[in-house]
Amino acid sequence: MVPVFQNRNGTKQHVPSPDLAIMRTEESEEKKEIERGDSAQEEQLQQMEEAKEEEEEEWKRIPPWTKQITARGLIASLLIGSLYSVIIMKLNLTTGLVPNLNVSAGLLAFVSIKGWTKVVQKAGFISAPFTRQENTVIQTCAVACYTIAMSGGFGSYLLGLNKKTYELAGVNTEGNNPGSYKEPGLGWMTGYLFVSAFVGLLALVPLRKIMIIDYKLIYPSGTATAVLINGFHTPKGDKIAKKQVGGFLKFFSISFMWGFFQWFYSGDVEKCGFSQFPTFGLQAWKQTFYFDFDLTYVGAGMICTHLVNLSLLLGAVLSWGIMWPLINRLKGDWYPENIPETSMQSLNGYKVFIAIALILGDGLYNFLKIMYTVGRSIQVGLNKKNLNSEQKNQRLDELRKNEFFMRESIPVWLGCVGYLCFSIVSIIVIPMMFPQLKWYFVIVAYIIAPALCFCNAYGTGLTDMNMAYNYGKVGLFVIAALVGKDSGVVAALVGCGLIKAVVHSSADLMQDFKTGHLTLTSPRSMILSQVVGTATGCIIGPLSFFLYYKTFDIGNPNGEFKAPYALIYRNMAILGVQGFSALPRHCLQLCYGFFAFAVGANMVRDLSPAKIGKWVPLPMAMAVPFLTGAYFAIDMCVGSLIVYLWHRFDNKKASVLVPAVAAGLICGDGLWILPSGILALAKINPPICMSFLPFRK
Numbered sequence: 001m002v003p004v005f006q007n008r009n010g011t012k013q014h015v016p017s018p019d020l021a022i023m024r025t026e027e028s029e030e031k032k033e034i035e036r037g038d039s040a041q042e043e044q045l046q047q048m049e050e051a052k053e054e055e056e057e058e059w060k061r062i063p064p065w066t067k068q069i070t071a072r073g074l075i076a077s078l079l080i081g082s083l084y085s086v087i088i089m090k091l092n093l094t095t096g097l098v099p100n101l102n103v104s105a106g107l108l109a110f111v112s113i114k115g116w117t118k119v120v121q122k123a124g125f126i127s128a129p130f131t132r133q134e135n136t137v138i139q140t141c142a143v144a145c146y147t148i149a150m151s152g153g154f155g156s157y158l159l160g161l162n163k164k165t166y167e168l169a170g171v172n173t174e175g176n177n178p179g180s181y182k183e184p185g186l187g188w189m190t191g192y193l194f195v196s197a198f199v200g201l202l203a204l205v206p207l208r209k210i211m212i213i214d215y216k217l218i219y220p221s222g223t224a225t226a227v228l229i230n231g232f233h234t235p236k237g238d239k240i241a242k243k244q245v246g247g248f249l250k251f252f253s254i255s256f257m258w259g260f261f262q263w264f265y266s267g268d269v270e271k272c273g274f275s276q277f278p279t280f281g282l283q284a285w286k287q288t289f290y291f292d293f294d295l296t297y298v299g300a301g302m303i304c305t306h307l308v309n310l311s312l313l314l315g316a317v318l319s320w321g322i323m324w325p326l327i328n329r330l331k332g333d334w335y336p337e338n339i340p341e342t343s344m345q346s347l348n349g350y351k352v353f354i355a356i357a358l359i360l361g362d363g364l365y366n367f368l369k370i371m372y373t374v375g376r377s378i379q380v381g382l383n384k385k386n387l388n389s390e391q392k393n394q395r396l397d398e399l400r401k402n403e404f405f406m407r408e409s410i411p412v413w414l415g416c417v418g419y420l421c422f423s424i425v426s427i428i429v430i431p432m433m434f435p436q437l438k439w440y441f442v443i444v445a446y447i448i449a450p451a452l453c454f455c456n457a458y459g460t461g462l463t464d465m466n467m468a469y470n471y472g473k474v475g476l477f478v479i480a481a482l483v484g485k486d487s488g489v490v491a492a493l494v495g496c497g498l499i500k501a502v503v504h505s506s507a508d509l510m511q512d513f514k515t516g517h518l519t520l521t522s523p524r525s526m527i528l529s530q531v532v533g534t535a536t537g538c539i540i541g542p543l544s545f546f547l548y549y550k551t552f553d554i555g556n557p558n559g560e561f562k563a564p565y566a567l568i569y570r571n572m573a574i575l576g577v578q579g580f581s582a583l584p585r586h587c588l589q590l591c592y593g594f595f596a597f598a599v600g601a602n603m604v605r606d607l608s609p610a611k612i613g614k615w616v617p618l619p620m621a622m623a624v625p626f627l628t629g630a631y632f633a634i635d636m637c638v639g640s641l642i643v644y645l646w647h648r649f650d651n652k653k654a655s656v657l658v659p660a661v662a663a664g665l666i667c668g669d670g671l672w673i674l675p676s677g678i679l680a681l682a683k684i685n686p687p688i689c690m691s692f693l694p695f696r697k
């Protein structure tokens with residue numbers, strides 16, 4: 001039965017069986033609910049008003065572009081860019097798989113300047129306030145620096161020119177002509193980067209308004225970085241940042257000390273130390289299935305998605321667990337018995353060319369998909385009407401951001417003249433460095449490059465996929481076929497690098513412009529910091545490469561630093577020169593199958609329902625273990641497992657700390673490379689070799 005109760009207007013309703021006690025209880029509860037609702041509404045309105053006031057104050061405090069670039073910011077950028085260059089170089093030369101480190105670079109930029117300001121203030125000096133604009137400039141400069149280490153070809157097309165890769169591809173192979181190699185050198189590598197890396201920075205500067213404001217492209221990585229930086233520079237974000245800084249420093253220390261501890265047991269030979277620990281038994285260890293305690297890849301696995309890590313594991317099981325043992329039993333039938341393991345006519349040929357088939361299938365599909373997406377999106381954009389009325393309905397803050405973004409203009413003539421000047425320098429210098437690549441090929445590359453840059457930057461804005469490596473591969477095959485057998489391999493590798501450098505840097509610049517648009521950072525300071533970071537990277541990149549090249553056995557297929565993509569790129573060039581005659585027996589049929597699998601897997605992911613498509617493996621990720629082995633895929637999956645369990649037990653804390661912990665693991669282990677490399681150069685070897693042998697009675 002329902003008791004008597006009082007309505008909000010004060011009138012009473014009488015119902016059967018009144019109960020005064022219950023009535024009073026419910027009346028008081030309802031009043032409390034109304035009061036709680038009113039107070040919550042008032043609190044929400046107050047928070048909105050405070051946010052508006054804070055936003056208005058932020059607009060008033062925006063520093064001019066000349067003050068957004070500071071001396072402390074440039075020093076921090078140099079340190080972060082150098083550290084990440086060393087880390088990325090290790091990833092390049094071991095597996096070639098590099099995760100997106102932009103967010104962690106933004107975190108490190110915040111940590112470094114906040115720490116600097118605290119030290120300065122404790123010393124009694126006055127320090128300029130740390131703004132989100134300065135944070136953005138530091139992050140942009142650091143990313144531009146370490147991007148050279150990632151996309152400069154140190155683990156792919158430039159390293160594919162060296163003598164060891166030339167020998168691994170088969171000295172007697174048709175197209176792989178004697179003398180068609182060039183040993184790495186600090187001078188020519190630095191010069192090559194300087195004449196090729198800056199062209200792309202100016203290719204799309206005149207189109208920044210179209211990309212960012214007119215087409216409203218998302219650029220997910222640039223947007224995510226802006227959200228992170230904006231979050232740091234709010235009262236709530238400051239609390240979260242303190243937690244992230246604590247997590248980063250804790251796991252940075254653990255990772256660095258673990259690397260130091262492992263060094264004592266690694267001996268002076270390849271099969272020593274924790275990195276060769278037979279986690280699943282000696283037989284599995286022989287097939288590269290073991291956990292090697294590499295915290296760099298554990299951290300990378302925490303950043304990459306579960307699908308990427310599971311795809312790596314699937315590729316490892318399929319190749320090293322099933323295919324290679326079966327093909328190895330066919331030695332003497334499918335390929336000769338008495339042949340070096342590194343020859344392309346042995347098992348190594350199947351590893352390389354099947355990986356190439358997966359990479360090309362995945363790349364071709366995504367290339368065509370992006371072209372279709374770009375075409376459709378541009379067509380829809382051109383057919384839109386009533387743009388003026390749409391602009392009127394935009395939020396005020398968005399209009400103000402657009403106005404600020406376009407206020408400090410960059411002259412169109414500056415971009416055009418700069419592109420032309422850098423192109424002329426490259427056209428003159430590159431043929432002098434590599435006579436195999438004729439000057440007219442360089443001219444053609446730079447004529448078609450702006451169109452390729454636009455397509456890639458537009459596709460990156462829609463999907464966050466920088467397809468520069470696919471444009472480079474297309475250029476590689478075209479140049480190899482046109483130049484021919486005499487000089488085609490070298491010309492193709494160098495030409496691939498030119499196209500990839502232009503297309504990659506232009507898309508990266510648009511990502512940075514998107515970050516600057518959302519953080520109210522001047523485009524002038526953004527492009528200047530990009531130029532400074534790129535110039536620094538052209539010096540730091542080769543130096544970090546030679547830290548490894550002079551210390552470790554780079555390119556050894558049985559060692560830690562396999563540099564798999566160097567061999568892949570050289571063999572793609574050979575394939576472009578001579579066709580399918582380079583493949584061992586039955587390899588072509590297997591390549592057809594895996595190429596079709598790559599295309600089919602992508603089609604299933606895009607066309608099937610989301611709950612099915614999200615479990616379809618990524619062919620590009622599957623291809624990496626085909627050459628490198630399964631051990632690093634297990635490291636990555638351990639990182640993914642940590643993230644999964646952490647989210648299950650404490651989702652709120654995991655969401656805040658996972659990026660910081662992953663960055664700490666990567667940076668700590670990466671920083672240990674510097675002292676270990678110095679020790680190796682000084683001929684100081686670890687005192688203990690820990691290895692494992694089968695037990696014999």
